[in-house]
Amino acid sequence: MLISLVYVSSAFHLMSEEDLLELLQAARKKNQELNITGMLLYHHGNFIQVLEGEEADVMMMEQKIKQDVRHHTMIILIKEPISERSFPDWSMGFRNIDKLSKEDREGLNDYLDLPWTLEYWSSNPSKAQKLLANFKAVLR
Numbered sequence: 001m002l003i004s005l006v007y008v009s010s011a012f013h014l015m016s017e018e019d020l021l022e023l024l025q026a027a028r029k030k031n032q033e034l035n036i037t038g039m040l041l042y043h044h045g046n047f048i049q050v051l052e053g054e055e056a057d058v059m060m061m062e063q064k065i066k067q068d069v070r071h072h073t074m075i076i077l078i079k080e081p082i083s084e085r086s087f088p089d090w091s092m093g094f095r096n097i098d099k100l101s102k103e104d105r106e107g108l109n110d111y112l113d114l115p116w117t118l119e120y121w122s123s124n125p126s127k128a129q130k131l132l133a134n135f136k137a138v139l140r
Contacts, residue, residue, distance in 0.1 A: 002085065005051045005058050006078040008122070009071040014045050020094075023070065028091045036061055037087045040094045047071060052085045075122045 015023070020042060027040065036053035049065075051058050066074055 001055050002052065002082050003055045003058050004078065004080055004082045004086070005062060005076065007047075007049055007062075007065075007074050007076050009047050009049075009065075009074040011042075011045045011047065011071050012069070015042065015070070019070075024092060024094045030061070030064075031091045034061065037085050037090050038092055039087055039090060040092055042094075050087065052082065052087060055081075077122065 024040070031037065031051075034053060034057040036051055036057055038049060038051040040047060040049045051061055053061075062076075
């Protein structure tokens with residue numbers, strides 16, 4: 001059974017471009033091995049990530065992510081069965097939202113003005129789904 005997992009977490013410290021690229025490279029390698037797809041967004045020290053794949057693989061990845069010392073306070077927003085992947089060709093799409101140009105920001109409505117806090121996302125999980133869908137559309 002395919003599932004989708006969406007979570008938010010906070011970095012222990014603001015991550016440099018180099019830190020993010022290192023994280024992304026490792027994630028893509030592991031995700032390809034497990035046939036996991038998805039997307040990772042980073043903004044002002046906070047992450048939103050979607051993982052898609054076979055339930056056992058996604059659950060194993062969830063446990064590894066929970067143990068990652070680069071972040072804390074992982075909150076699962078959505079964990080649900082899916083009939084098809086939203087990001088089928090992405091071993092891990094990524095965007096550092098802090099670096100968006102003005103033109104890129106215009107396509108994202110008010111999402112970058114929202115309070116990117118764990119409390120906000122956990123009380124508004126549907127907003128996270130909409131944000132991910134908007135990024136998917138903008139990045140294609």
